[in-house]
Amino acid sequence: MVLDSLAKSLRDALKRINRSALVDDRLVEEIVKEMQRALLMADVDVGLTLEMTNNVERRAKEEPVPKNSNPRNHLIKIIYEELLRILGKPREFHVKPATLMLVGLYGQGKTTSAGKLAKFYLKHGYKVVLIAADTQRLGAYEQLEQVSSSVGASFFGIYGEKDSRKVVKQALEKYNEWDVKIIDTSGRNAIDASLTKEISDINEFVKPDEVVLVLDASIGQQAGKQAKAFNDSVKITGVFISKLDGTAKGGGALSAVASTGAPILFIGTGEHMEDMEYFNPARFLSRLLGMGDFETLMAAAKEFQKEIDESAMEKMAGGKFTLKEMYDIWDQMNKPGLFKKLFESMPMAAGGMKKDMDDQFFNDSEDKLKRYKVIMDSMTYYEMENPDEIKGSRVERIAEGSGYTTADVKELLKDYKRVKDMVKNIRGNRKILSMMKKQFKSGGLPEDFGNMPQ
Numbered sequence: 001m002v003l004d005s006l007a008k009s010l011r012d013a014l015k016r017i018n019r020s021a022l023v024d025d026r027l028v029e030e031i032v033k034e035m036q037r038a039l040l041m042a043d044v045d046v047g048l049t050l051e052m053t054n055n056v057e058r059r060a061k062e063e064p065v066p067k068n069s070n071p072r073n074h075l076i077k078i079i080y081e082e083l084l085r086i087l088g089k090p091r092e093f094h095v096k097p098a099t100l101m102l103v104g105l106y107g108q109g110k111t112t113s114a115g116k117l118a119k120f121y122l123k124h125g126y127k128v129v130l131i132a133a134d135t136q137r138l139g140a141y142e143q144l145e146q147v148s149s150s151v152g153a154s155f156f157g158i159y160g161e162k163d164s165r166k167v168v169k170q171a172l173e174k175y176n177e178w179d180v181k182i183i184d185t186s187g188r189n190a191i192d193a194s195l196t197k198e199i200s201d202i203n204e205f206v207k208p209d210e211v212v213l214v215l216d217a218s219i220g221q222q223a224g225k226q227a228k229a230f231n232d233s234v235k236i237t238g239v240f241i242s243k244l245d246g247t248a249k250g251g252g253a254l255s256a257v258a259s260t261g262a263p264i265l266f267i268g269t270g271e272h273m274e275d276m277e278y279f280n281p282a283r284f285l286s287r288l289l290g291m292g293d294f295e296t297l298m299a300a301a302k303e304f305q306k307e308i309d310e311s312a313m314e315k316m317a318g319g320k321f322t323l324k325e326m327y328d329i330w331d332q333m334n335k336p337g338l339f340k341k342l343f344e345s346m347p348m349a350a351g352g353m354k355k356d357m358d359d360q361f362f363n364d365s366e367d368k369l370k371r372y373k374v375i376m377d378s379m380t381y382y383e384m385e386n387p388d389e390i391k392g393s394r395v396e397r398i399a400e401g402s403g404y405t406t407a408d409v410k411e412l413l414k415d416y417k418r419v420k421d422m423v424k425n426i427r428g429n430r431k432i433l434s435m436m437k438k439q440f441k442s443g444g445l446p447e448d449f450g451n452m453p454q
């Protein structure tokens with residue numbers, strides 16, 4: 001997880017709000033102080049921090065609590081909105097054929113990020129070529145060649161060539177028909193005339209769809225100054241914040257870049273080629289605060305609803321839950337992958353269920369279903385409707401009648417109890433699902449947030 005300590009402090013503050021009996025001015029002031037400390041520790045600019053926390057304090061004291069909310073949830077909602085504001089607005093980014101040029105100072109992560117982007121496009125089914133336009137640094141050619149082969153992209157470079165424009169020109173001729181061209185350019189110690197000229201020359205010649213500035217998150221607030229300087233000399237279309245893993249200064253880098261108005265497009269979260277994410281401020285913040293990844297959740301919820309037949313949903317939603325219902329539902333839910341996906345995307349709601357996902361319960365369910373069906377055939381209607389009554393001699397009779405052992409019958413009854421508990425959970429989760437759906441459509445926090453199980 002990136003920005004661990006900031007995340008922990010913010011989550012602790014939210015938990016504290018959730019646990020307080022009363023939201024009064026004193027609590028608001030204390031929470032605001034805690035947030036100030038956390039944001040400053042994460043290298044967020046002092047002015048920005050104060051502005052954000054002043055807004056929280058003012059709104060919490062002045063704004064009336066909406067009818068459908070409560071003071072705790074209202075305060076959390078304000079905090080969420082004000083934090084979101086310092087992360088900036090998302091820029092729409094469509095995955096389509098494109099030419100991208102990566103720029104940035106020495107060692108910021110250009111070459112690595114170029115490889116990550118190549119992998120990203122390859123996953124979307126595009127033909128991708130990486131172009132070695134860093135003709136300055138020794139070994140840059142080999143590094144990009146190696147990166148290309150590790151992700152399975154094509155590579156173009158002219159070994160020993162010093163003129164980057166020449167490389168790019170030949171690359172574009174040769175790979176004209178390819179979907180995605182990613183140009184790795186050379187860095188410098190600082191933005192100087194030679195760097196500006198080199199990038200501008202390629203820029204003019206290629207007219208790339210995206211000029212992506214790569215910034216190392218560990219430079220903290222400096223990232224804002226660099227973004228501004230680069231934007232002034234060569235117009236950038238987006239920023240790739242690399243190395244967000246392993247630095248406590250990421251909050252500074254993200255907020256400082258956002259405050260320049262330059263959109264953050266991607267974040268790098270590790271050294272491996274798959275360690276990259278498209279940056280969506282709301283999604284990022286939700287995850288940071290431990291509210292789950294709502295977009296993933298929504299996608300999984302949709303799939304979940306589509307795949308599970310209405311009648312099974314209804315059986316889960318209410319009424320008596322007997323062995324007969326269990327059998328029907330189980331029959332339909334025999335899709336462990338789907339179930340896992342749904343509940344993994346709900347970190348706070350899933351708690352107790354994850355354990356069930358991990359064991360054999362859903363893994364050998366096909367065999368079990370067959371066995372249980374035979375066992376159930378030996379039950380009376382009364383027993384199917386009242387499984388709690390199945391004890392002692394009933395167990396023996398059912399075992400004998402079905403040809404299975406009493407242990408098998410007991411296993412079925414044990415599983416029934418577990419499924420019954422899960423169903424109880426699902427009923428709760430379904431409520432959360434519909435609530436989230438309503439609220440997150442508008443990009444806000446669910447009014448009921450504070451009532452969700454942690």
Ligand SMILES: Nc1nc2c(ncn2[C@@H]2O[C@H](COP(=O)(O)OP(=O)(O)OP(=O)(O)O)[C@@H](O)[C@H]2O)c(=O)[nH]1
Binds near residue numbers: 105137186188
């Ligand atoms: N942990 C981590 N390391 C990263 C990330 N991105 C890049 N790196 C590492 O940062 C170092 C520099 O990355 P490069 O991609 O070579 O940087 P560059 O900007 O191309 O460097 P020059 O070509 O020398 O200007 C390498 O050791 C990378 O493995 C990231 O998101 N997380």
Ligand SMILES: [Mg+2]
Binds near residue numbers: 112134184
């Ligand atoms: Mg490089």
